[in-house]
Amino acid sequence: MDEAEGESSISEEDLDLPFIEFLKKQKLTPKMIGVVLYAIAMADYDQEDDDCCGKLLTTRDGIKAVAVYVKSIERFVNAKGAFIYPMHGHGELPQAFCRFAAVKGALYVLRMPVIALLMDKEKQHYIGTRLASGQDIMCQHLILDPSYKIPSELPSDASDSNSTRKVARGICITKKPVKPNSSNVVVVFPPKSLHQQQDATLRVLQLSSNVSVCPPEMYIAHLSIPCVDAYTGKLYINKAIEVLLGSETSNDSKGHLETTREDNNDVNQGLIWKCIYVQEITQGTPGTILSCPMPDEYLDYRNILESTKKLFADIYPDKEFLPRNSAPQYADDDPDPPE
Structure with missing residues (x-):
């Protein structure tokens, strides 16, 4: 349609x-x-x-x-449903961007923390960063993770106007799939399906070894739900794990992070290890420092892509976003193009 x-x-x-x-x-x-x-x-x-x-x-x-x-649906030959997951996990996406950017002349520096931001005090504008090595990198535009803490004595339009929301997340390593005879599958718990007070949708993404994210005969399940506080968010995540794997889980949600290695009874039910935590999703906005949104609770990348395109248009209003290069043209007297 x-x-x-x-x-x-x-x-x-x-x-x-x-x-x-x-x-x-x-x-x-x-x-x-x-x-x-x-x-x-x-x-x-x-x-x-x-x-x-x-x-x-x-x-x-x-x-x-x-x-x-x-x-x-069936956009790719080997994917029957409407969802496809990258091989080796989401970490391959920034690596792909790194390679793409390098081809276009960008420079990637790994394992080199930023220790300070450089600022033109007269123009009240950030002009670069200082690396842990002591080197200063000067630039016309500065784009940071929205969670980066800007010193309070300096202007920080982006961080001041950030809006935050909470997302409860769970990660489980299991010996059995959440659905029999399934490998990669999405499970949706509609509002009120786990608890009478549940007003948000809880989603589960199960992945198997055929996308190279875990050993053979194991599965990884990612759970997420928007929440207003840590207690209710973890309560729903624990309830979903119990429903999917038949394993009784703790509802002690006072701490920010719960990491558990399950006992023999839980292993028999399929659950080997779980981690439950609550993340604050910070949305960056244009300002003195530009920023992109953090990964959110959604299963697709539409919000991130749309925000990235808008950010690119703000910086380069006359440029096309990720233009497609036409096929190279070879001279008539050179029948064999270079490999």
């Missing part, structure tokens, strides 16, 4: 409706509505409760999300 085609067949009045109301008008069953909202459109919050819903999905946005899902 094409996104524009889907919208053109729906009236403007319906496009502005909450997506859940539009789905009800289509006479879908409650179960099918839940599948569309939380497993396909990937709604983050309870769409039936206007009071607690952090983000009510409109029909317009819902159709766009469904279109992305449909267009992603």
Whole structure:
């Protein structure tokens, strides 16, 4: 289904409706509505409760999300579903960027911490960084991780205007899949499916050795859910682990980080090791120092890519973002192009 085609067949009045109301008008069953909202459109919050819903999905946005899902199905020959995961994990993505940037003339420096920011006090503008080696790197634009703490005596528009939210995360190493005969799979717990007070969607991404992220006959499960505090976030993560693996888990969520090596009974149930923690997601904004958003609770990269494109446009308004190079042209008298 094409996104524009889907919208053109729906009236403007319906496009502005909450997506859940539009789905009800289509006479879908409650179960099918839940599948569309939380497993396909990937709604983050309870769409039936206007009071607690952090983000009510409109029909317009819902159709766009469904279109992305449909267009992603069997996009690659060896991927039957709508999701594909990079080999060797997400760490390959910055490595790919590093290689791409190097081809374009960029310089990557590893294992060299930044110890200070350099500033032109007259212009009230940052002009570079100082490395642990003592070397100063001067630049016209400075882009930092939004969590980087800027000294309070210096202007820091980006960090002052940051908005933060919390995401509870869990990582489990298991001896059995969360779903029988599955290797790489996404599991979605809609709001209120784990706990009556659960107002956000909890997502589980299970990966196996066929994407080179764990040893053979083992699995890694990543769990995440937006939360307002550490206690409720960890409570839902623990409950999801219990449901998926049949293992009783501790609800002691006073600490920020829980790391557990499970006992023999848990190993028999499949759980070998787990780590549960709460992360503050900081969104950077343009200012004296530019910044990109941190990895968030979503399973795709749309927010990061859109923010990156906007940041690039702010710095280079006349340049094209990641232009595609045309195929090289070879002279007629040189039939064999270089390898």
